[in-house]
Amino acid sequence: MRQRRFGRVDNVLKEITPKSVDYSQWYVDVIKKADMVDYAPIKGFMVIKPYGYRIWEFIQAAMDAKFRATGHENAYFPLLIPENLLLKEAEHVEGFSAEVAWVTQGGSEPLTERLAVRPTSETIIGAMYSKWIQSYRDLPVLMNQWANVVRWEKATRPFLRTTEFLWQEGHTVHRTPEEALAETRQQLEIYRQVIEGELAIPVIAGRKSAGERFAGAVETFTLEALMGDGRALQIATSHFLGQNFAQAFDIQYLDEDGTRKFGWTTSWGSSTRMIGGLIMVHGDDKGLRLPPRVAPVQVVIVPIARGTDEEQQQVLAYARLLKDRLAGAQVRVRLDDRPEFTPGYKYNDWEMRGVPLRIEVGPKDLAKQGMVLCRRDTGEKTAVSEAGFESAVTAMLDAIQQSLLQQALEHQQAHTVAVENYREAEKYGHRGFFEGDWCGSEACADQLKANTGMTIRCLPLDRTPEGTGCVVCGQPSQERMLFARAY
Amino acid sequence: MRQRRFGRVDNVLKEITPKSVDYSQWYVDVIKKADMVDYAPIKGFMVIKPYGYRIWEFIQAAMDAKFRATGHENAYFPLLIPENLLLKEAEHVEGFSAEVAWVTQGGSEPLTERLAVRPTSETIIGAMYSKWIQSYRDLPVLMNQWANVVRWEKATRPFLRTTEFLWQEGHTVHRTPEEALAETRQQLEIYRQVIEGELAIPVIAGRKSAGERFAGAVETFTLEALMGDGRALQIATSHFLGQNFAQAFDIQYLDEDGTRKFGWTTSWGSSTRMIGGLIMVHGDDKGLRLPPRVAPVQVVIVPIARGTDEEQQQVLAYARLLKDRLAGAQVRVRLDDRPEFTPGYKYNDWEMRGVPLRIEVGPKDLAKQGMVLCRRDTGEKTAVSEAGFESAVTAMLDAIQQSLLQQALEHQQAHTVAVENYREAEKYGHRGFFEGDWCGSEACADQLKANTGMTIRCLPLDRTPEGTGCVVCGQPSQERMLFARAY
Numbered sequence: 001m002r003q004r005r006f007g008r009v010d011n012v013l014k015e016i017t018p019k020s021v022d023y024s025q026w027y028v029d030v031i032k033k034a035d036m037v038d039y040a041p042i043k044g045f046m047v048i049k050p051y052g053y054r055i056w057e058f059i060q061a062a063m064d065a066k067f068r069a070t071g072h073e074n075a076y077f078p079l080l081i082p083e084n085l086l087l088k089e090a091e092h093v094e095g096f097s098a099e100v101a102w103v104t105q106g107g108s109e110p111l112t113e114r115l116a117v118r119p120t121s122e123t124i125i126g127a128m129y130s131k132w133i134q135s136y137r138d139l140p141v142l143m144n145q146w147a148n149v150v151r152w153e154k155a156t157r158p159f160l161r162t163t164e165f166l167w168q169e170g171h172t173v174h175r176t177p178e179e180a181l182a183e184t185r186q187q188l189e190i191y192r193q194v195i196e197g198e199l200a201i202p203v204i205a206g207r208k209s210a211g212e213r214f215a216g217a218v219e220t221f222t223l224e225a226l227m228g229d230g231r232a233l234q235i236a237t238s239h240f241l242g243q244n245f246a247q248a249f250d251i252q253y254l255d256e257d258g259t260r261k262f263g264w265t266t267s268w269g270s271s272t273r274m275i276g277g278l279i280m281v282h283g284d285d286k287g288l289r290l291p292p293r294v295a296p297v298q299v300v301i302v303p304i305a306r307g308t309d310e311e312q313q314q315v316l317a318y319a320r321l322l323k324d325r326l327a328g329a330q331v332r333v334r335l336d337d338r339p340e341f342t343p344g345y346k347y348n349d350w351e352m353r354g355v356p357l358r359i360e361v362g363p364k365d366l367a368k369q370g371m372v373l374c375r376r377d378t379g380e381k382t383a384v385s386e387a388g389f390e391s392a393v394t395a396m397l398d399a400i401q402q403s404l405l406q407q408a409l410e411h412q413q414a415h416t417v418a419v420e421n422y423r424e425a426e427k428y429g430h431r432g433f434f435e436g437d438w439c440g441s442e443a444c445a446d447q448l449k450a451n452t453g454m455t456i457r458c459l460p461l462d463r464t465p466e467g468t469g470c471v472v473c474g475q476p477s478q479e480r481m482l483f484a485r486a487y
Numbered sequence: 488m489r490q491r492r493f494g495r496v497d498n499v500l501k502e503i504t505p506k507s508v509d510y511s512q513w514y515v516d517v518i519k520k521a522d523m524v525d526y527a528p529i530k531g532f533m534v535i536k537p538y539g540y541r542i543w544e545f546i547q548a549a550m551d552a553k554f555r556a557t558g559h560e561n562a563y564f565p566l567l568i569p570e571n572l573l574l575k576e577a578e579h580v581e582g583f584s585a586e587v588a589w590v591t592q593g594g595s596e597p598l599t600e601r602l603a604v605r606p607t608s609e610t611i612i613g614a615m616y617s618k619w620i621q622s623y624r625d626l627p628v629l630m631n632q633w634a635n636v637v638r639w640e641k642a643t644r645p646f647l648r649t650t651e652f653l654w655q656e657g658h659t660v661h662r663t664p665e666e667a668l669a670e671t672r673q674q675l676e677i678y679r680q681v682i683e684g685e686l687a688i689p690v691i692a693g694r695k696s697a698g699e700r701f702a703g704a705v706e707t708f709t710l711e712a713l714m715g716d717g718r719a720l721q722i723a724t725s726h727f728l729g730q731n732f733a734q735a736f737d738i739q740y741l742d743e744d745g746t747r748k749f750g751w752t753t754s755w756g757s758s759t760r761m762i763g764g765l766i767m768v769h770g771d772d773k774g775l776r777l778p779p780r781v782a783p784v785q786v787v788i789v790p791i792a793r794g795t796d797e798e799q800q801q802v803l804a805y806a807r808l809l810k811d812r813l814a815g816a817q818v819r820v821r822l823d824d825r826p827e828f829t830p831g832y833k834y835n836d837w838e839m840r841g842v843p844l845r846i847e848v849g850p851k852d853l854a855k856q857g858m859v860l861c862r863r864d865t866g867e868k869t870a871v872s873e874a875g876f877e878s879a880v881t882a883m884l885d886a887i888q889q890s891l892l893q894q895a896l897e898h899q900q901a902h903t904v905a906v907e908n909y910r911e912a913e914k915y916g917h918r919g920f921f922e923g924d925w926c927g928s929e930a931c932a933d934q935l936k937a938n939t940g941m942t943i944r945c946l947p948l949d950r951t952p953e954g955t956g957c958v959v960c961g962q963p964s965q966e967r968m969l970f971a972r973a974y
């Protein structure tokens with residue numbers, strides 16, 4: 001049973017535009033009011049405030065542990081890349097040249113060669129790998145870097161597309177193409193585990209079509225998620241680079257058979273963009289809804305102080321006790337004892353910030369040695385007794401984590417439509433995931449985009465053509481594809 | 488009792504220049520041979536390799552926990568800073584303008600205003616704080632950022648001085664100067680705890696003289712460490728900025744009394760430079776010596792395989808068992824079972840990498856159900872039995888941690904000399920810390936530097952003038968100072 005109770009509707013809540021009125025404005029309102037981010041005084045740049053940054057730290061910790069468990073090590077490569085290095089891989093430079101920020105002056109002197117602020121690091125890392133790798137015994141090389149990158153974007157939106165963003169980029173070298181491909185797939189699977197397991201965002205895994213591949217890749221794998229407004233978000237990618245970069249950067253090793261061979265490389269990345277997905281997948285008109293595993297505050301305790309001063313102090317002391325006990329159970333808990341705000345204001349405030357669980361304690365709860373747990377995801381309220389309440393809380397946090405994933409999965413499934421002709425998507429306003437056969441020609445992909453604004457998001461790994469013919473031209477099916485309008 | 492036993496002297500060891508022959512070359516040899524760092528193909532930039540980066544991660548974890556425990560939160564501010572912001576604080580821009588790298592082109596278009604790659608972030612953070620802070624209720628603001636910064640340096644040396652480096656920079660705003668000063672001192676104390684407690688580097692805490700202060704600061708506090716060659720290293724600083732930046736960036740708050748007031752700000756930073764200090768304080772002619780708390784590998788197990796295949800397999804199985812048991816005791820352990828190298832080679836290799844403790848296991852050890860522990864810091868060997876060896880190992884790691892700090896402290900004390908005239912330092916080759924009285928005039932500081940290359944490292948917090956007159960001019964003493972040649 002779902003119940004909703006609103007506190008006094010006040011400014012906090014009024015300031016969020018409803019999703020149905022203007023989804024873009026809703027997004028911007030939420031991230032600003034929830035104190036996640038602010039605009040910097042430089043066009044296209046954002047400031048990630050502590051509440052947003054903490055989420056990034058939880059994502060980092062989860063990813064990093066899995067990278068390490070699979071044998072990867074972190075390293076750090078230079079921010080600035082000489083132009084000559086960037087020019088070495090032809091497709092790569094073509095893909096990125098329009099987005100590069102250039103340093104042309106260092107100190108008081110103009111530089112003889114301009115330096116790119118890294119848009120991604122295949123080139124500088126490739127140059128180093130070329131030095132480091134001599135023998136087959138040096139392989140595989142499995143490194144990851146947590147870093148900032150800059151891509152000069154025309155239209156930006158905090159977390160989703162900003163000129164500077166934070167990310168991780170993995171770069172590996174292998175002896176065989178099979179091993180490199182297995183690495184590419186393994187890292188995609190790690191992304192899926194973290195994005196579904198921590199962020200509670202269901203994803204579709206697939207290959208990119210040639211036109212959507214990373215610049216310089218032989219094969220790009222992607223995870224695609226469906227946002228609350230029915231648009232797609234590419235949320236992490238993993239690239240099999242073949243020998244393209246190995247040849248461009250001369251990454252060779254002496255094999256056991258005494259001959260020199262080029263290595264097979266991969267790269268894979270995920271960024272602060274995931275936080276944008278998190279907001280859009282789970283948020284509602286009251287603000288954020290955060291999955292407990294990445295919530296900076298998992299439980300907020302709001303004391304409802306009524307009656308005499310002494311009674312109020314007793315409630316507060318009780319709330320403090322509960323807080324200490326939850327902290328002892330490793331729950332990230334905050335007690336909101338701000339005297340200047342009403343409980344109703346606080347409810348709205350923490351709901352906007354997406355705190356998964358609220359505990360209300362008033363004089364009656366104190367008298368009964370109990371409390372009321374209120375779930376952010378469903379609004380459901382449950383009275384529990386103080387004895388052993390920690391396990392009730394942690395069980396409910398687990399349930400919320402699962403429930404958010406389930407809700408998002410249901411939304412995704414409800415908005416995934418199989419079609420035989422792409423024009424069928426029109427009646428859904430081009431919102432949602434559309435699945436259909438494709439002849440494999442880029443001309444059809446171009447026509448799809450030109451006519452509808454939709455792009456091929458991926459060729460899902462677990463699907464095959466149904467034989468109904470290309471959704472654009474009707475020619476024989478080569479691939480099953482997922483298409484949508486995308487962020 | 489100290490014992491030393493060398494394995495077969497081989498190439499690994501030969502490649503390190505002895506400290507006494509050429510200290511600079513020794514440093515470069517060690518960081519390269521120990522696989523901590525490499526030179527990037529851009530002048531002044533370094534690549535931090537996994538073995539070096541892991542140390543940085545341990546430092547980060549220790550610092551970050553203490554920052555968080557004292558109420559600080561992490562955030563992230565833009566890499567690029569518009570020139571107009573950088574110009575707002577006059578002393579600050581003067582201090583940094585010669586070191587700034589400028590972005591002048593974004594994508595295909597030249598920028599109308601050039602953007603500085605942050606050399607430090609007081610200016611961009613000040614601009615944001617000005618927006619965020621309205622009321623006394625918003626104070627204090629306590630934020631920290633882990634980031635890369637760029638300063639265009641002419642002479643560089645990996646970790647110690649590089650064009651780009653990694654650091655943390657804390658930035659806080661307070662209601663009163665007392666509170667801001669207390670924050671400045673508290674953060675200095677946190678640095679001391681981490682640098683002495685984790686890195687085992689003893690430091691002298693002091694104020695900087697006016698000529699050595701951070702550009703724009705009212706007071707700079709510093710920690711100064713003495714390196715193995717008798718030169719000083721400024722290893723972390725904490726700045727009380729007064730109202731300089733608050734006025735330049737209009738950081739004002741409405742106080743309880745209804746009037747608008749400027750905030751009092753601080754900033755404090757520590758960087759990958761600490762790793763340079765770590766190497767120089769503890770390293771010896773065999774390579775690194777790492778304190779266990781920041782060692783990527785705390786224990787290496789080297790099996791000494793002799794005899795029949797079966798006997799060799801038994802030793803290896805025994806070594807694996809020991810490894811698993813240590814890993815279970817949360818020890819960072821590695822088993823070096825590379826068949827292509829001799830035990831002697833491995834000893835040298837891991838000694839060069841500074842692994843604090845080596846465990847040797849051969850057929851005799853297996854027969855006695857024992858092993859030999861060999862300390863990197865002293866070379867001392869101890870036979871222990873397999874029963875409960877985990878606690879012998881962890882106790883020895885603790886002892887090594889303490890011993891390295893103690894050795895460094897003894898070195899520092901043995902090379903700290905009180906003088907009445909700065910010329911007395913000549914007989915020590917200007918190597919070591921020199922302590923003496925100072926009249927307080929910058930002219931004397933300038934003369935000291937011009938004549939000897941020594942600078943005032945700090946005015947130690949726990950010392951007062953002895954009344955013997957300025958070591959330069961003989962005029963009445965105002966301050967007790969510590970001076971030295973510095974990195």
Ligand SMILES: [Zn+2]
Pocket residue numbers: 438439440441444470471472473474475
């Ligand atoms: Zn077609």
Ligand SMILES: [Zn+2]
Pocket residue numbers: 925926927928931957958959960961962
């Ligand atoms: Zn003097």
